[in-house]
Structures are given as C-alpha cells and as structure tokens.
C-alpha cells in the first residue's frame with residue numbers, strides 16, 4: 368500500500384489552511400465533487416486565449432474572428448468528447464441546472480425519473496409532468512420499477528444521473544437506455560458527476576442528451592453544456608430573450624434563430640467554453656484507464672479506512688451492487704455532520720462537504736433526512752489526503768470532542 372501521488376496538477380494545490388490552533392497545514396481539498404479546482408493545463412489555455420478576448424459572432428476584426436473560432440471549436444471538442452451524433456447540438460449553458468431547465472421547456476411529454484436525483488435533475492421536471500419512481504432495495508428491483516412506470520403510460524423522456532453525487536454509485540446506462548427505448552422514450556443523462564470520472568459515448572450508447580458543468584470537469588465556474596438531439600430544442604421557446612437568439616426582429620414581431628443560437632441570447636461565455644474544451648482534452652490525454660485506476664485505489668483506501676472506525680457509517684443506495692466513482696458519504700455516530708466538517712477544517716485543514724447535497728429525497732431514504740459528510744476525490748487527490756481525513760475522524764471518534772475552537776461562529780461541542 369504505497370503512496371498514491373496526484374495524477375494531474377490543479378490550480379491552488381499548494382494552498383495552506385489556517386488551523387484554529389494557530390498553525391497551518393497544506394489545504395486538503397476533499398470536496399472535488401462540488402467544484403473541482405481548474406487543472407493547471409486549463410488555466411494555461413485560458414491565459415493563452417485572453418489576449419483575443421473580443422466580440423464573438425458579430426465582429427469582423429481579427430480578435431473577433433479568433434474568439435468566434437475558439438468558441439465554435441470548443442463546441443466541436445465537447446461534441447467529440449461525448450461521442451455526439453453529427454447532427455446533435457451543443458448548447459453552452461451556465462451549468463447542469465441550466466441545461467435541465469432548458470430541456471424541461473423543450474420536452475413534449477412526461478418525464479420519468481428516480482427519487483435519488485440531484486435537485487437539478489428533479490425539480491425542473493416538476494413543471495413538465497414529472498413521474499417520480501422510488502428507489503427499490505436492489506438495483507434490479509429499481510430497474511423493474513422504472514420499466515413498469517414507463518409501461519403504465521407513454522413518457523417522452525427518462526432522465527437519470529450517470530453517477531450519484533451522494534454515494535458515487537454509477538447507474539447502469541446500457542440497461543436504462545434499453546428500458547427507455549423499449550417504451551419509445553428518449554433518455555437524458557445527468558453527467559455532472561459522471562463526465563469527470565468516466566467516458567460517455569452518447570451515440571454508441573443510444574443516449575439522447577447529456578448535460579454537465581465546467582466546474583466539475585476541472586474548468587472554472589460559469590459554463591456547462593447540454594448536448595443532444597436538436598428537434599425538441601429547435602421547437603422550444605428560447606431560454607432567454609434578447610440579441611443573438613433571433614433571426615429577424617420587426618417593430619412588433621420576432622422570428623427566432625435555430626439552435627444553438629436560439630438558446631444562447633446575450634454574449635456567450637466564450638472563456639468558459641474554451642476552458643471546458645481544454646479540460647476535456649486534458650482528460651482525454653490522461654486517459655480514462657488512468658483516471659479510474661487512480662480514483663478507485665484512493666476510494667478503496669478511503670472507504671476501507673472509514674469502515675474500520677467505530678461509529679462511522681458509509682451511505683450506499685444498493686450496497687455492493689454498483690460501481691463507484693471517488694465519492695464517499697458517511698455519518699459519524701454522536702456527531703452532527705456540521706460538527707465533523709468544522710472539526711476537519713479547523714483542526715486538520717481538510718475541506719469536505721456537509722449537508723444533504725441537493726438530494727433531499729435521497730438523504731431521507733439513506734439517512735433519515737439528516738445531513739451527512741461527503742468526501743470526494745479527483746485527479747489532484749493523493750493517499751496523504753485520504754490519510755489526513757482518516758486521522759482526523761480517528762481523533763474525533765477515539766478522543767471525543769476535546770477541542771476548543773476559540774473562533775466565533777463555529778459550533779461548540781461538549
């Protein structure tokens with residue numbers, strides 16, 4: 368069990384965190400699933416692009432031509448990375464939440480989804496005829512329940528996550544595609560947690576739409592994508608009204624442009640799109656096999672270590688049944704999730720996430736609605752990061768809450 372070094376350099380990897388005791392330690396970021404710091408390779412590409420910052424699509428100057436080319440090239444890189452069909456559209460949006468809000472206004476019928484979803488892949492459907500299926504005790508029973516719901520009445524879309532943001536469990540997309548197709552429904556995949564960790568080939572897999580966020584694929588905040596079939600999106604009313612989304616505006620009337628311009632009114636986030644493309648090219652260069660090997664080895668250490676600690680319970684939807692990405696959510700008996708997270712930060716310089724992870728129905732199922740702690744790994748994570756977290760939890764469960772914060776606003780635990 369040797370040391371596992373980071374697989375790629377991330378911006379800010381050498382930051383330190385001030386401790387409540389007065390010292391400081393290298394900051395250990397185990398909250399990668401929320402937002403992954405940018406890859407150094409992405410930051411470099413963005414810096415190269417910035418001198419060409421100029422009007423996009425509308426200017427005829429040299430820098431405008433370069434900016435427009437960079438934006439449209441980013442679309443092509445993104446399409447290639449997810450294996451899009453030649454006539455699919457790549458909509459640059461703000462994030463996954465935006466992508467599903469856009470698709471929800473375009474979907475011409477009911478949407479079937481599970482209750483394990485992130486709110487971004489759950490709430491938008493409520494405005495368009497959502498039929499929610501409860502997760503069953505086993506994966507197999509859950510697939511049967513989905514199939515039965517789709518058989519009950521026609522649905523336009525099955526919307527499903529590729530990987531749970533709470534437990535890291537992967538959903539069997541091949542089986543889900545088969546179920547959707549058998550009932551004449553399209554399938555949309557929430558790739559927010561999947562795309563940073565696993566390749567997806569939407570044409571080969573028969574997936575109709577995939578959405579993901581730049582800030583989870585090691586690019587900056589503020590841009591995400593929806594990739595998939597054009598027809599529903601061409602028929603939908605524009606996401607925003609304004610310049611860029613129109614073909615012609617008369618004194619009183621307007622005709623709208625086709626996709627992607629139709630849903631990209633206003634000046635687009637060119638830097639965001641360029642950064643996503645750079646991140647995907649870097650992921651491609653590193654290779655899926657290396658990413659999976661790195662994250663699996665680290666997650667195994669993390670979960671094995673957590674399970675050895677008394678009172679620590681790792682949450683799972685279908686224990687032992689599904690493959691997992693580098694995410695582990697757990698509770699520590701006798702401590703609230705907030706206490707655990709604050710302790711790890713203040714005393715050990717470790718950043719984790721506590722809460723219900725924008726998946727309240729799933730936390731109700733797995734943890735009685737209580738908050739939990741999530742540690743999540745990525746390309747920049749190392750075995751020493753995992754060991755720091757385990758040492759912190761070990762101190763907490765072994766010695767109890769013997770610390771004093773001396774910092775206003777942090778919870779005190781006696």
Ligand code: PMP
Pocket residue numbers: 400401462463464465485487488528530531532557559560580591725
């Ligand atoms: N889906 C999943 C599975 C997620 O983990 C997240 C982010 N936590 C989202 C959707 C929403 O992503 P964003 O906040 O970038 O819109």
